[in-house]
Amino acid sequence: MVSRGLKKLYVFLIFLFLYAPIAVLIVFSFNDGRTSGTWSGFTLRWYVELFKDPAILKALYYTLLIAILASIISTIIGTFAAIGIHNMPGLSKKVVLNLNYIPVLNPDIVTAVSLMALYRFFKLDFGFTTMLLSHITFCIPYVILSILPKLKQMNKHLAEAAMDLGATPFYALRKVIIPEIMPGIVTGGLMAFTLSIDDFVISFFNTGNGVSNLSIEIFSMSRRGINPTINALSALMFVSLLVLLLIINKRTENH
Amino acid sequence: MKRIAYPYLLWILIFTIIPLLLVLYFAFTTGDSQNFNTFNLSLENFKKFFTPIYLKVLLKSINLALVSTILCLVIGYPLAYIISREKPKNRNTMILMFIIPMWMNFLLRTYAWLTLLGRNGLVNTVLARLGLPVLDLMFNDKAVMLGMVYNFLPFMVLPIYSVLTKIDKRLLEASEDLGADVATTFKRVIFPLSIPGVITGITMVFVPAMSTFVISSLLGGNKANLIGNLIEQQFRWTGDWHFGSSMSIILMIFILITMAITSRFDKDKEEGGRLW
Numbered sequence: 001m002v003s004r005g006l007k008k009l010y011v012f013l014i015f016l017f018l019y020a021p022i023a024v025l026i027v028f029s030f031n032d033g034r035t036s037g038t039w040s041g042f043t044l045r046w047y048v049e050l051f052k053d054p055a056i057l058k059a060l061y062y063t064l065l066i067a068i069l070a071s072i073i074s075t076i077i078g079t080f081a082a083i084g085i086h087n088m089p090g091l092s093k094k095v096v097l098n099l100n101y102i103p104v105l106n107p108d109i110v111t112a113v114s115l116m117a118l119y120r121f122f123k124l125d126f127g128f129t130t131m132l133l134s135h136i137t138f139c140i141p142y143v144i145l146s147i148l149p150k151l152k153q154m155n156k157h158l159a160e161a162a163m164d165l166g167a168t169p170f171y172a173l174r175k176v177i178i179p180e181i182m183p184g185i186v187t188g189g190l191m192a193f194t195l196s197i198d199d200f201v202i203s204f205f206n207t208g209n210g211v212s213n214l215s216i217e218i219f220s221m222s223r224r225g226i227n228p229t230i231n232a233l234s235a236l237m238f239v240s241l242l243v244l245l246l247i248i249n250k251r252t253e254n255h
Numbered sequence: 256m257k258r259i260a261y262p263y264l265l266w267i268l269i270f271t272i273i274p275l276l277l278v279l280y281f282a283f284t285t286g287d288s289q290n291f292n293t294f295n296l297s298l299e300n301f302k303k304f305f306t307p308i309y310l311k312v313l314l315k316s317i318n319l320a321l322v323s324t325i326l327c328l329v330i331g332y333p334l335a336y337i338i339s340r341e342k343p344k345n346r347n348t349m350i351l352m353f354i355i356p357m358w359m360n361f362l363l364r365t366y367a368w369l370t371l372l373g374r375n376g377l378v379n380t381v382l383a384r385l386g387l388p389v390l391d392l393m394f395n396d397k398a399v400m401l402g403m404v405y406n407f408l409p410f411m412v413l414p415i416y417s418v419l420t421k422i423d424k425r426l427l428e429a430s431e432d433l434g435a436d437v438a439t440t441f442k443r444v445i446f447p448l449s450i451p452g453v454i455t456g457i458t459m460v461f462v463p464a465m466s467t468f469v470i471s472s473l474l475g476g477n478k479a480n481l482i483g484n485l486i487e488q489q490f491r492w493t494g495d496w497h498f499g500s501s502m503s504i505i506l507m508i509f510i511l512i513t514m515a516i517t518s519r520f521d522k523d524k525e526e527g528g529r530l531w
Contacts, residue, residue: 007337018356021367084260107466110503114274137270222366234363
């Protein structure tokens with residue numbers, strides 16, 4: 001009995017440790033004072049201020065635009081890549097899969113500076129394009145990794161049957177393979193979207209010309225100290241990402 | 256059919272392989288980082304790194320990452336164990352609750368500690384109200400460590416948990432039937448079987464902890480420079496990409512060594528490494 005209570009206490013303390021900072025952050029986003037710690041009454045003014053701040057609105061616009069574009073492009077490239085990789089013979093499959101793992105396993109900062117070196121080499125101006133290309137680069141591997149298991153589960157004779165019945169390979173791809181692996185594609189796309197929205201390190205290094213995303217804004221704001229607008233922003237981001245990820249989780253559970 | 260992967264192979268070549276080769280090239284040259292024509296092959300960058308000032312930073316990064324990894328293991332293992340002993344329905348809820356904080360933006364999660372422990376944070380405001388002296392809880396190495404444990408604890412717990420739940424129950428029954436008590440069963444059966452999860456967890460905490468610059472610049476102030484901060488400074492501010500690249504290479508070598516050591520223990524990579 002005692003040990004059971006002890007276990008409960010332990011789990012409770014860890015959850016407290018995990019949730020306390022977030023709870024404080026969100027609660028004080030409704031606080032009328034500037035400091036956290038003194039409750040000066042309920043207000044929504046930080047939320048109003050948030051939506052009046054041109055820098056944050058611009059960052060929000062770029063965050064969403066890049067997340068949408070990066071997830072669409074990486075899902076398209078990743079889907080074709082996954083189907084192709086799935087059909088490769090043993091050795092080249094292994095090699096490509098290992099190359100695919102590089103951006104996943106490499107520390108973010110190394111991926112970031114290596115892409116920076118690439119853009120410098122090709123004399124690309126840092127800004128929207130470089131940030132988008134970088135996001136696509138780190139998203140594709142995750143898309144592929146979420147589609148490959150679906151391809152493995154698929155009956156490999158389905159596509160052959162379609163082609164025996166006179167379908168061209170492209171028609172078989174469109175009408176048989178892609179519908180079969182659709183759950184994996186959607187999960188991969190959603191994952192790419194959340195990764196892109198959440199990214200800081202790679203964006204931070206590969207942007208310029210006044211283009212920034214929410215993470216970069218948060219970084220520069222928080223280096224200046226506590227700011228209740230960030231609290232409001234975090235509450236909003238937390239809730240929207242929570243909804244999005246609950247959808248992904250539901251999907252992965254169902255399939 | 257395999258030909259439709261070719262666009263991606265081209266993408267890998269341009270956006271993964273060439274960039275890494277460029278970093279390697281930068282690391283072994285000196286010159287004006289802006290102008291590729293001025294580059295000269297040299298080992299200058301590495302010589303510069305292996306001097307006491309920078310070695311101290313490297314050692315500090317290793318030290319902080321190691322201590323954080325150990326803390327994550329010590330805190331995380333019991334948690335993973337407790338959760339894995341629960342009924343399936345309860346443990347799924349508990350794991351979900353455990354993952355939800357991770358869905359908050361990484362920077363915000365780190366920043367949240369400032370609102371709690373910073374100079375004008377909750378704890379200090381309460382202390383000041385009670386007439387107690389204000390504490391300097393932030394902007395030191397302990398704060399960085401706290402940030403690391405907070406951010407990376409799930410990376411330790413989830414792989415261990417996933418291995419623990421897969422242990423065949425009959426093994427535990429067999430151990431009990433043969434007269435082992437709870438402690439012996441844990442020491443001789445459960446723990447050895449959970450090693451792959453522990454190893455994955457160690458890698459997944461150590462790698463980001465070793466290479467972070469965000470946690471140290473938000474919670475460490477100017478005092479807590481880690482190798483990640485040095486790389487950031489070279490690329491973003493100082494502009495010596497050659498030196499920055501050589502440090503990236505050194506960081507990568509460290510990470511590769513870690514992975515080489517751990518992958519020897521890790522047979523269950525696909526399962527253990529899954530976080531979503």
